[in-house]
Structure formats: C-alpha cells, structure tokens
Amino acid sequence: MSKLQSTVLALAFSCGLISTPAQASEQAVTSVSKVNLQQYAGTWYEIARFPMFFQRNCARDVTATYSLNPDGTVKVDNRCVKSNGAQIGSVGQAHAVDASNSQLKVTFLPTWLRWLPVGEGDYWILKLDSQYQTVLVGSPSRKYLWILSRQPQLDEQTYLAYVDAARKQGFDITQLQRTTQTPR
Numbered sequence: 001m002s003k004l005q006s007t008v009l010a011l012a013f014s015c016g017l018i019s020t021p022a023q024a025s026e027q028a029v030t031s032v033s034k035v036n037l038q039q040y041a042g043t044w045y046e047i048a049r050f051p052m053f054f055q056r057n058c059a060r061d062v063t064a065t066y067s068l069n070p071d072g073t074v075k076v077d078n079r080c081v082k083s084n085g086a087q088i089g090s091v092g093q094a095h096a097v098d099a100s101n102s103q104l105k106v107t108f109l110p111t112w113l114r115w116l117p118v119g120e121g122d123y124w125i126l127k128l129d130s131q132y133q134t135v136l137v138g139s140p141s142r143k144y145l146w147i148l149s150r151q152p153q154l155d156e157q158t159y160l161a162y163v164d165a166a167r168k169q170g171f172d173i174t175q176l177q178r179t180t181q182t183p184r
Contacts, residue, residue: 015067029124029126032128034102041066043150044065044135044149045151046063048094048178049147057083058080059082063079064077065078072095073129074094076091080175092106103122104123104125106120106121106123125137138171142172147159147163147171177184
C-alpha cells in the first residue's frame with residue numbers, strides 16, 4: 001500500500017466514512033432492571049411517540065391503561081380520540097418474558113387467536129422513575145418508542161431527559177412526535 005493510499009484510508013476512518021465492525025454494530029437496547037407490575041398498572045398518558053401505522057387515526061388524548069389479570073398477564077387497554085372527536089380503542093394482552101418484568105410481549109390479536117406464535121410485539125421499559133410517574137417504552141428494533149406519564153402534561157425538563165435517554169439508546173429522536181392532550 002502506498003503512502004497516499006494509507007493516508008486516504010486513515011482519513012476515511014477518522015472521518016467516519018469507513019467503520020470497523022465494532023462501530024457498525026449498534027449498541028443493544030437495554031431495559032430497566034426490574035418493574036413492579038402492580039405499581040406500573042393504571043392509566044398512562046401518551047406524551048410523545050414515533051409515528052406508526054396502528055396509531056394513524058389517533059389525533060389526541062391517547063392513553064394506555066394496564067391492569068393485572070388473574071393468570072399473571074397484563075390487560076392493555078389503549079384509547080385515543082380521532083380528529084372527528086370519536087373515541088377509539090383496542091384491548092390487548094401482555095406477558096413478561098422474564099422475572100424482571102421490564103421486557104414484555106404484547107398482542108392485540110383477537111382473544112381466540114392469541115395462542116398462535118405470531119402477532120406479538122416487543123414492549124420494553126427503557127427508563128422509569130422510582131415513583132412510576134414517567135416511563136420511556138420502546139422496542140429493541142428501535143422501530144417503536146413512547147414517552148408516557150401519569151399526568152396528561154409533562155414538564156419540559158423531564159420530557160427532555162427522557163428524549164435524551166432514548167437518544168443514548170440509539171433511537172432516532174427526530175421521529176418523535178408530541179401527542180396532544182386536552183386539558184382536563
């Protein structure tokens with residue numbers, strides 16, 4: 001290799017035009033170490049989300065209400081208001097994939113189809129305050145992301161801290177869209 005080729009190669013590496021295998025592989029998404037599902041249960045208001053097909057008709061007032069089922073699964077009741085003012089919703093079920101309860105699988109398939117080994121999505125709790133008032137939820141694929149709060153509005157400092165946590169996990173925060181919550 002000539003001195004010129006070595007110089008060009010070194011410059012390309014330093015500018016990030018060429019990456020090593022270690023640089024090319026993204027850091028894995030990590031969930032919190034432990035979640036108390038009883039404390040997590042209740043209503044959460046959506047503060048922001050990545051745009052996604054299954055929420056395309058939600059114009060405002062998006063909520064998710066979680067409750068524990070006797071069999072240890074979690075009932076997921078998602079609601080929102082369409083642009084015409086009509087309320088829509090979807091009820092699903094989640095189950096923890098391990099004892100930490102921080103990584104769940106969620107399905108919104110009809111009850112009679114939930115036995116199928118398809119139709120489940122990842123719901124990972126990525127950041128959660130100790131009082132269970134604000135949460136960052138996403139998927140290890142980085143395709144889905146939500147910021148939820150126990151209150152319809154979230155102060156800007158807390159919001160930005162959760163956005164930064166998502167950015168540090170490799171999420172493209174430029175996709176994040178704030179959700180309109182009407183005053184109650």
